[in-house]
Amino acid sequence: MATMIIEGDRTKAASGKTYEVRNPATGEVVDEVPAGSAPDVDKAAQAASKAFATWSKLPANKRAEILHKAAQHMLGKVEQIAPILTKEQGKTLLESRIEAQRFGENIAWFADLADKVHGQHVRLPDLTTYGLVIRKPIGVCGAIVPWNFPLTLAANKVAPAIAAGNTVVLKPASTTPLSTLACIEALLEGGLPEGVVNVVLGQATGEAIVSHPLIRKIALTGSTPTGKKVMARAAEGLKKVTLELGGSDPCIVLDDADIEGAAKAISIGRFFNCGQACLAVKRLYVQEGVYDALLEKLVARASKLKPGNGLEKDSRMGPMHTDTQRAEVEAQIKDAVEGGARVVYGGGRPKGPEYDKGWFIEPTILENVPDGARMWTEEVFGPALPIRRIKDLDEGLRLANDSQYGLGSSIWTTNMAAAHRGVQELEAGYTWVNALQIAHDELPFGGTKQSGFGKEHGVEAYLQYTEEKSVVYGGI
Numbered sequence: 001m002a003t004m005i006i007e008g009d010r011t012k013a014a015s016g017k018t019y020e021v022r023n024p025a026t027g028e029v030v031d032e033v034p035a036g037s038a039p040d041v042d043k044a045a046q047a048a049s050k051a052f053a054t055w056s057k058l059p060a061n062k063r064a065e066i067l068h069k070a071a072q073h074m075l076g077k078v079e080q081i082a083p084i085l086t087k088e089q090g091k092t093l094l095e096s097r098i099e100a101q102r103f104g105e106n107i108a109w110f111a112d113l114a115d116k117v118h119g120q121h122v123r124l125p126d127l128t129t130y131g132l133v134i135r136k137p138i139g140v141c142g143a144i145v146p147w148n149f150p151l152t153l154a155a156n157k158v159a160p161a162i163a164a165g166n167t168v169v170l171k172p173a174s175t176t177p178l179s180t181l182a183c184i185e186a187l188l189e190g191g192l193p194e195g196v197v198n199v200v201l202g203q204a205t206g207e208a209i210v211s212h213p214l215i216r217k218i219a220l221t222g223s224t225p226t227g228k229k230v231m232a233r234a235a236e237g238l239k240k241v242t243l244e245l246g247g248s249d250p251c252i253v254l255d256d257a258d259i260e261g262a263a264k265a266i267s268i269g270r271f272f273n274c275g276q277a278c279l280a281v282k283r284l285y286v287q288e289g290v291y292d293a294l295l296e297k298l299v300a301r302a303s304k305l306k307p308g309n310g311l312e313k314d315s316r317m318g319p320m321h322t323d324t325q326r327a328e329v330e331a332q333i334k335d336a337v338e339g340g341a342r343v344v345y346g347g348g349r350p351k352g353p354e355y356d357k358g359w360f361i362e363p364t365i366l367e368n369v370p371d372g373a374r375m376w377t378e379e380v381f382g383p384a385l386p387i388r389r390i391k392d393l394d395e396g397l398r399l400a401n402d403s404q405y406g407l408g409s410s411i412w413t414t415n416m417a418a419a420h421r422g423v424q425e426l427e428a429g430y431t432w433v434n435a436l437q438i439a440h441d442e443l444p445f446g447g448t449k450q451s452g453f454g455k456e457h458g459v460e461a462y463l464q465y466t467e468e469k470s471v472v473y474g475g476i
């Protein structure tokens with residue numbers, strides 16, 4: 001049975017309660033897990049607070065050295081961790097390997113910053129004084145993670161937090177705790193001091209983290225409704241929050257675009273991780289001249305995405321993570337079809353005994369989806385893509401921005417002026433021009449509008465795990 005990680009303890013829930021983690025491809029139980037609650041979070045917060053006293057005072061280059069060693073050790077275990085992720089989440093082994101690798105790389109990327117980000121010297125009018133702006137870690141940080149990219153999204157929070165000298169109470173989604181435990185355990189084996197990262201498990205631990213008085217900052221990746229609840233609760237304790245929430249990324253393809261490149265990026269962007277990604281091409285607007293050709297290429301690519309158990313070599317798309325998630329996407333497709341949409345590819349569940357016990361769905365492409373349909377107005381968190389003809393860039397930009405969300409966006413064109421307009425006018429925290437929607441370590445990532453605020457990745461993320469303090473030195 002899995003246990004929580006609280007300082008040196010590998011512990012059950014204080015209540016003794018447990019729950020089962022099941023494989024989305026087979027329905028089989030993968031492991032039994034403690035169902036933690038407020039007393040467990042309290043223990044973890046106390047442990048993190050104790051560890052903060054020493055971790056925050058280490059010389060920054062020493063902290064960097066420890067983190068690099070721990071990351072290298074964890075990276076040596078990618079092949080062991082990847083199947084755990086596939087079994088609990090459903091994604092293919094290739095996707096799990098990439099994700100586990102990204103976890104270790106992210107820790108190393110932020111370790112590099114630990115001794116390189118500094119404060120400022122400020123001249124003051126009175127020359128017998130001078131000012132400094134110093135950066136200090138915040139304290140104990142809470143990290144709350146969803147199930148779609150359990151490792152990447154945990155690393156996005158843990159890596160900058162601990163590199164900057166903070167300590168963490170981490171809560172994976174209740175359905176995907178096991179690969180996270182394996183990654184943190186590997187960091188600890190690699191020399192990360194106990195208590196610096198503590199892992200609590202179970203649905204109830206989320207709210208307990210947000211309300212705990214010792215926890216000073218909350219970073220959440222999750223849905224927009226959860227983000228609103230977390231922000232309201234965090235306000236009671238005047239805590240800092242970073243909210244990476246839902247998205248419905250538009251992609252505009254103009255007549256002069258490289259449609260081969262666009263088709264590849266859109267197909268990966270929509271169907272990677274069985275479409276369960278915050279950053280994903282979720283609404284596609286294509287100019288008339290290339291519409292038919294692009295649609296044909298997208299269908300050809302979708303037809304190669306064989307659904308299957310992620311552990312099997314020939315599977316190109318795993319199942320959806322839960323029955324509820326699949327039902328939601330199916331309802332969104334049904335709503336579009338009832339409004340007159342045409343299913344160009346997929347639209348149902350794959351058939352065969354190997355699919356009977358899992359939450360499988362076909363990659364799906366629809367056209368003529370009516371205005372106001374759920375696929376345009378809501379986040380589609382699964383492998384279904386609505387595609388729409390546009391006359392020109394003006395129409396594309398108008399439709400792209402007609403969304404409550406503002407996470408990612410992309411534009412495909414060889415016209416510099418059109419690309420520039422896309423960059424300036426698309427209402428999103430990220431715009432890719434003729435490029436695959438990948439969140440790079442080097443660039444700050446985060447949303448606008450109902451997609452949240454605050455940044456992960458980049459120096460900006462590191463800075464958000466520090467507080468500035470002004471100092472005046474006098475008497476000189």
Ligand code: NAD
Nearest residue numbers: 145146147172173206207222223226229244245246247278
């Ligand atoms: P969710 O909001 O249901 O849960 C996310 C996490 O928050 C889980 O660990 C959950 O237990 C916890 N949680 C739920 N209610 C809470 C509360 N009241 N207080 C504290 N914690 C609480 O989301 P999900 O279904 O796990 O994930 C899918 C959603 O995440 C989608 O909307 C997706 O777009 C979003 N997402 C966003 C990004 C991004 O970077 N913007 C990345 C991935 C996923």
